[in-house]
Amino acid sequence: MESRTLLVLLCALCVDISLEQPIPESPFRFPNARGRQWFDAAKFGLFMHWGPVSQWGTEISFPLVCKSFPCNMAGPNRTTITANNTSQLQAHRQAYADLAKTFNPTKFDPASMAKLAKAVGFKYLVFTAEHCDGFASFNTSISTYNILNTPYKKDIFGMLAEAFRAEGLKVGTYFCPSTWNNDNYWAPNALTAFGPVCRPNYNPPDDPTRWDAYLKYLHGQLEEIAVQYSPDLLWIDCGLSPTYFDTMVEQVAPLFVKQNPDVVIQVRGTGNWEDYLELGDHSESQAPSIMGQPFMTAGVHFEVPSTLGGQWAFNPDAHYKSAEEVIGNLLLITAKGGNYLVNLGPGPDGLWPESGVEVFQNIASWMAINSEAIHNTTPLWPSNYGVHLPSGQSYSLYVTYSSASSAIYVSVSAESVTNGTLVIPFIRPSNFAHTISTVQFLGIEKPCTFSLNDTGLFVMFQLPLVPVQLGSYWSQTNEDMAPCATRGCSIYTNDHYVLADNESYCFRNPGEGLIPLYLIFDGTYMDNALTNDPSQHPGYENVRTECYAYAAAGESRVPLDLYWNEERKDLWTLSSEHSRQQALSSGYKMNRTIGYGIDNPAQLGDAAELRYYYVFKISYQPPRDDDEVTV
CATH class of the missing domain: 3.20.20.80 (Glycosidases)
Structure with missing residues (x-):
């Protein structure tokens, strides 16, 4: 049969061989x-x-x-x-x-x-x-x-x-x-x-x-x-x-x-x-x-x-x-x-x-979702790898290996690969003689598209939609309520606001059928709010894009309604009927529907929890018994 060579740089057997090196004698150091x-x-x-x-x-x-x-x-x-x-x-x-x-x-x-x-x-x-x-x-x-x-x-x-x-x-x-x-x-x-x-x-x-x-x-x-x-x-x-x-x-x-x-x-x-x-x-x-x-x-x-x-x-x-x-x-x-x-x-x-x-x-x-890249794995040199692309983009990859699953796990910061493409330079035809069967973005059911050439392994994937919670924060002192799209809303708690009601969920990442929600801020009233059109709210400044909501209703989605108070110059983003009635009784009027959130994040499945670091599982076929492996 055709013989194939696997170099030391990326060799599953290298890990096993290294772990078999003699362990120094001592009363404690893993005897037996x-x-x-x-x-x-x-x-x-x-x-x-x-x-x-x-x-x-x-x-x-x-x-x-x-x-x-x-x-x-x-x-x-x-x-x-x-x-x-x-x-x-x-x-x-x-x-x-x-x-x-x-x-x-x-x-x-x-x-x-x-x-x-x-x-x-x-x-x-x-x-x-x-x-x-x-x-x-x-x-x-x-x-x-x-x-x-x-x-x-x-x-x-x-x-x-x-x-x-x-x-x-x-x-x-x-x-x-x-x-x-x-x-x-x-x-x-x-x-x-x-x-x-x-x-x-x-x-x-x-x-x-x-x-x-x-x-x-x-x-x-x-x-x-x-x-x-x-x-x-x-x-x-x-x-x-x-x-x-x-x-x-x-x-x-x-x-x-x-x-x-x-x-x-x-x-x-x-x-x-x-x-x-x-x-x-x-x-x-x-x-x-x-x-x-x-x-x-x-x-x-x-x-x-x-x-x-x-x-x-x-x-x-x-x-x-x-x-x-x-x-x-x-x-x-x-x-x-x-x-x-x-x-x-x-x-x-x-x-x-x-x-x-x-x-x-x-x-x-x-x-x-990602624990299999952590537990029961062994190091695979290079254990971490800096990637510098011709475009000027750079990011770090962390690499582990599992003999039980015949897989290499490559982890990368979510912020590093926002274009939906991951380049793994150290996996190339010249040094990786195994046949790659699948590349899986852990937490996403559909396998990734990939290609292999002399530059490395190119993985194309779809960015996951990650929901973030929308909460209504209420201040008894100010008799005021403010919406918030992230957990980083300490401004409310510092100003004696308390979390009153978890409203719904919207998405961090843009995608088909999604519209942006902006966090806007009014320094005069110490208010901030969510809107998809900051120009409609004079006196408020756009702080940053927080997340995305659906532009049209769909299964498991609830509307996020915008309520405006002319006297307070204050904006609420609400979804529940209870909160709407509370807003109306406080002098707020509905401005318009700005999007749709997810009523229950569990319905999104595993993709709802993908964040921080993305992990890619590269599964390959182990060498046949008649393959020649050069170390």
């Missing part, structure tokens, strides 16, 4: 492939920092650190507490410890958290069973500073483990050996001693009795966690280097393996006792340099830990990453062969912040 399958396939993990400190809304543990007087430490509501002497330091640390006496998260619902986490695409949880403040959110008989001695009196970690495993997710435990409330770690009195970060304030060999007492405490709690919860992952923080202060973690590790043969273990920062490489906090920026050459990190697994809102513990004033930013980071890290561990800490009532939940929900919508 322990834990390798689930962890390597997971790609997306949920970090959860939580404890009594959520009542202060400040960072966990670090308010305890004081290295010398005067020291500035975080206090309630992110205030700064200055300690100039021992009494002030002791009072501050005692106030932090006393938070356990009032910690009662009565709204904590681990089952709902687990369901949302699964929808988001998280495959495992890492929970702070005990952070560096020494508070144990699990059932322990070794320390009285634990969740069972709070008003809540329930085993939080046990509840999370049960709920997340019920959804088929893995459960990991975070543990910080640097227990800053322990007199055997910060000697002689943890309430008054100066203490560094991630190491004791004395030399353990100089006081072996004290250090042995600390090790008994540390190992005892780790053994309790292993026996009670059989974690799938042990995430130990603070690089406890044996050269300076040996915590002898290797003595406890076998018990975790015995309880769960697939457990993954990492002692952060040591380089010795870890099943995978844990990068620094918020180190997404390091991802582009990973695997800069083909197979540079072959056989090495890594994870990027980061926060959704800039602080590990709950912060009521947090500014969260957008869903688009998280998805972009996830695509790049996945293309490099790593895992992305994203943190969201609950508040003192046990609930995740609403703004964080909204980001999670938006990610879930995207993952519902």
Whole structure:
């Protein structure tokens, strides 16, 4: 039969070969492939920092650190507490410890958290069973500073483990050996001693009795966690280097393996006792340099830990990453062969912040369609590829590969390919000898048209119609209502408007039979509105094109009517009969029908949730047994 050659640049077999390279010997590094399958396939993990400190809304543990007087430490509501002497330091640390006496998260619902986490695409949880403040959110008989001695009196970690495993997710435990409330770690009195970060304030060999007492405490709690919860992952923080202060973690590790043969273990920062490489906090920026050459990190697994809102513990004033930013980071890290561990800490009532939940929900919508490009994939060099076209257009592609589906996944920012054409330069007849069977725009049923030449693979596709919600915002103070076409309507909430009624849906993208809706603004009245003809509304300025509505009625579409108030010079865009009657009773008159929205976005099918990044699945026929493959 005809022989075909497949070069290294884009070879499915290259990934398999690279993963078969020898793995260095160590007590932890995936001996006998322990834990390798689930962890390597997971790609997306949920970090959860939580404890009594959520009542202060400040960072966990670090308010305890004081290295010398005067020291500035975080206090309630992110205030700064200055300690100039021992009494002030002791009072501050005692106030932090006393938070356990009032910690009662009565709204904590681990089952709902687990369901949302699964929808988001998280495959495992890492929970702070005990952070560096020494508070144990699990059932322990070794320390009285634990969740069972709070008003809540329930085993939080046990509840999370049960709920997340019920959804088929893995459960990991975070543990910080640097227990800053322990007199055997910060000697002689943890309430008054100066203490560094991630190491004791004395030399353990100089006081072996004290250090042995600390090790008994540390190992005892780790053994309790292993026996009670059989974690799938042990995430130990603070690089406890044996050269300076040996915590002898290797003595406890076998018990975790015995309880769960697939457990993954990492002692952060040591380089010795870890099943995978844990990068620094918020180190997404390091991802582009990973695997800069083909197979540079072959056989090495890594994870990027980061926060959704800039602080590990709950912060009521947090500014969260957008869903688009998280998805972009996830695509790049996945293309490099790593895992992305994203943190969201609950508040003192046990609930995740609403703004964080909204980001999670938006990610879930995207993952519902595109998760196959993330989970159970392997890197394929080039993992990310910059495309520069003769037209001057440029964009980045992120590439993953699935042997199970014989497919390459190429992801690109939605803003980069607005012309409906995607060019993939590294797939050419000269280096890709497979036969491409289909190119699928994930979420769109009809396959894409494509062609292959010496310039690359050209994919022609139809831009999806993506609905955005129209809401009516009402101000009791101004007795005024304003329409809004996007979620970015903070001007209303800042001006004491509240969301009164979700009206209908319109489309972001132009297409056949669609007419534009413009967001217009009147600075005098602090009003804005939607219209398809800004010239008809003197005094209003066109801010930007928001979305598109249908010009004619059709199935599952509802009219968007324009109501005008001459006295207020105010415009409403309304669809429901209730809102129309409310407008008429307030002196508004219907101006005209400006278009049609979708009454129920679910009727649009999967295409309704396509946004942020488009993913293309390139399916091809595997080589026949008699094909010659050159590597």
